[in-house]
Amino acid sequence: MPVRDDQDSLKKTPLHGLHVSLGGKMVPFAGYDMPVQYPAGVLKEHLQTRSAAGLFDVSHMGQLALRPKSGKVEDAARALERLVPQDIVAIAPGRQRYAQFTNEDGGILDDLMVANFGDHLFLVVNAACKDEDEAHLRANLSDDCVIEQLSDRALIALQGPKAESALAKLCAEAPSMTFMDAGPHKVAGLACFVSRSGYTGEDGFEISVPAADAERLAKALLENPNVMPIGLGARDSLRLEAGLCLYGHDIDTATTPVEAALEWSVQKSRRSGGARAGGFPGAEKILAHFDHGASRRRVGLLAQGRAPVREGALLFADAAAGEPIGKVTSGGFGPSLNAPVAMGYVPTALSALDTKIFAEVRGQRLPLTIAAMPFVKNTYKR
Template identity: 90%
Template sequence: MMLARDDQDSLRHTPLHALHVSLGGKMVPFAGYDMPVQYPAGVLKEHLHTRASAGLFDVSHMGQLALRPKSGKVDDAARALERLVPQDIVAIAPGRQRYAQFTNVDGGILDDLMVANFGDHLFLVVNAACKDADEAHLRAHLSDDCVIEQLEGRALIALQGPKAEAVLAKFCAAAPAMKFMDAGPHEVAGLACFVSRSGYTGEDGFEISVAAADAERLAKTLLENPDVMPIGLGARDSLRLEAGLCLYGHDIDTETTPVEAALEWSVQKSRRTGGARAGGFPGADRILAHFDHGASRRRIGLRAEGRAPVREGALLFADAAAGEPIGKVTSGGFGPSLNAPVAMGYVPTASSALGTKLFAEVRGQRLAVQVAAMPFVKNTYKR
């Protein structure tokens, strides 16, 4: 759907917007921003280049927040944040980060986020569409304990792929020694940055927070390397789908608990079994009941028997010709690395076992699909 001119004019620009245009990026509205969906190489080549070499992504639309403890003790900020998430934040060592979720009183997910311990404060990266609500949520519940600072003057870029370390090592001496989920302040190309060894592609890589005024210079410096290609939203989506990673608002939302979403691994034992720090987060009763007794539905991976992609919204059935739908696809498309369709969705837990045969409705026909393990493509994180 084309936007009216007034709507186009209301879109926000990241600090790299002019660079995207100069590189021939095809710009589209996304989470209130004018963002590149692809460049002239196209989504397929961008996807495969990231898997084989290194891709550069602009993720400056994401929210960046600092949580500074009023006591001066980072553990106090961590304990305060544990009132809003089911993860063990206290256990995040300085220089490390962890995946977490804000939950609501019903156990649903308000947003998913990354939380890093920078030694004297916590650094949070939240989703673009939720960042204003997340900041308000933090201020409403944690202002007595923490100073909440939205870091508006920063950009965020991601360098992803098997050659990401070699590329970044030329500009950041600390990069080769970093392990998956290490995070902290580092100098990159002479610029003060926050660097984490993480990403949203399933590949090894880094996310780099840099002052907005320096973002274009840093991006151009990295793009000068022939191994690095600019990557748009299209390939970012297909890469994360192959990696089995959730997209907020699609695969997880306010109606979905972490257990239903197959994110049990993200909730540490200290927050769910016994002990003084178990529970105490929004929706704990329902979420912990799902841990103890199971949930009625579950997020699954799907592989199609044919070549037709099974897209978001496709209904899932237990039978090829009869019966009511038992579930729905939440993300789906063609997996370039696999040269085959892949999808994720929700079905009753009784129908979620690996190898279970189901049927997806595509253009009025029920196509055979099979519950498959995720990630669809093996991740290459440096552990």
């Protein structure tokens, strides 16, 4: 984590006071003062989320509404398809989809979630990119949509195998929702937007709540003995075990969705030969990668020893000689596996499972094995 800035220069989420009262260790993150951990520590918080339920403050993320000027949500969906390679038109009311904003070179400007709320689209974007994302939307979609920044809302994630039972006490519809269902629901009597999704690989929910009510809702969830507050440290180790990309690390403006092993997120209708193929920034390069392959690929990496292989470590094909073939983009210790895990980019020719490569750590080349992701089986409710 970065060295602490002047606290007064950092933004605070609506749950900042609660984090401090719970003993959160606060650090700067994406311009916000955020809890990296609580007194229980990262390891216990991680395992708590895998075994029971964890509560995360993700209010630093950007929340946006795209309201079609025509009154038809399909028109907002078609407009958004000019900026992303996903099939937005096919998102049914009450559902959401993972997407990426791409640039003219096929790189990823940001990744985001898009939900169809029936009369408009609801978007959640990354904290570090939210201002640029909003400007991108306004510059390209203002003729078709009213773009509304929902800055008066907080965002809470409830994740883990006991998330459903905890939320069901406050939201009667929660048990009937399945993975990627999304829409307005009452939670503890509050007007919320709820999606069955998350960033941990576990079953769970993300709850958009009016900022003024966020602390009351968080406290109501934390009253459940199965729910524990979780900080950024465990959020990162959980998403790494789940094989999920972190923007600015595993994906960026120089990485295409195919290089990032995100082909699954681009529906056939937007690919070569599809009904609405292309028409998004960087389509020529991205579709060429679909048709002919890319020269490099994001892969999972397992170390043979106990030493974590961190972000930035160079990767080599040989134990002693040769030039680097790639680098690690995320790495750390996986508490669920009790072993180091990492992700990085290697030449596609060396990306097959069980391929042996090496990472340079403190002047030594440590053996790694290319492994399937997720490292921990996901538990989404399908």
